[in-house]
Amino acid sequence: MSTSNTPSDGETEATSRRSVLVAEDDKISRRTVVSALSRGGNHVVEAEDGAQAWKVLQGSDSPQLAILDWMMPELDGLQLCREVKKLGDGRARYVILVTSKAERQDVVKGLEAGADDYITKPFDAEELRARVRVGFRVxxxxxxxxxxxxxxxxAICQIKQLHGLLPICSYCKKIRDDGNYWQQVEEYIGQHSEVKFSHGICPACYEKEMVPQLVALKNEGRG
Incomplete structure (x- = not known):
């Protein structure tokens, strides 16, 4: 296994930081793919067969985009696609299957095995780079x-919602909690939600409660 990284003009910095796994047992074909991707500014990790590719893909920092040859010893491209789907590590991956098989049933077979894209040999280098860019966008x-x-x-975990029926006193308006304790409304709601209270006086209570008190204080001052 080896790596290659040769940035070139015309590609974004974000793409150049992304790694691509190229698994191909034929050395000449592998070098062709690596060369095409390196010219596009991609960091390339090479694998000489399916077993080596599978070992790379299981790593915690493995490339998220993989270009796999269909026909390889140990594990072929289809088997690798199926194994990648079973990983279940929560990491998003994008697999491009490369092969000389161009029949419709072969394309369907590759996509059903878990490949996200499909390119046939011989391929155009610019087309390959374009498909890799699409893969990174996905x-x-x-x-x-x-x-x-x-x-x-x-956010949902942080939200504490009040629900159900709340036993509330008809006179003092206290609420009974699950432990059969009676609490002020603001105390109960404060414990069961993220709500914070600022106290004030509504117009009706002001007229009913405050005005008589103010009048009484005023009369006391005169006396």
Whole structure:
């Protein structure tokens, strides 16, 4: 296994930081793919057969995008696609299957095995680089979606919702909790949600409660 990284003009910095696994047992074919990707600014990890590729893919920092030859010793491209689908480590991956098989049933077979894209030999280097860029865009979208879902899950966990029937006193308006203790409304809600209270006086209570007190204080002052 070896690595290659030869940045070139015309590619984004983000793409150049992404790694691509190239698994191909034929040395000349592998070097052709590596050369095409390196010219596009990609960091390339090479595997000489399916077993070596599988070992790389199981690593915690393995490339998220893999270009796999269909016909390889140890494990072929189809087997690798199936194994990648079983990993279940939560990491998004994008697999491009490369082969000389061009029949429709072969394409269907490859995609059903878990490949995300399919390119036939001989291929155009620019087309390969374009498909890799598409793969990275898909991975970026998947990562953004996963992050958004994680943020929403955290937000839901932080929200404490009041639900069900609340026993409340008809006179003092205290609420009875699960332990049969009576609490002020603001105390109960404060314990079961993220709500914080700031106290004030509504117009009706002001007229009913405050005005008589103010009048009484004023009269006392005159006396």
């Amino acid at each position: 991975l970026d979208l998947q990562e953004k979606l996963a992050n958004r879902v994680h943020e929403l899950e955290q």
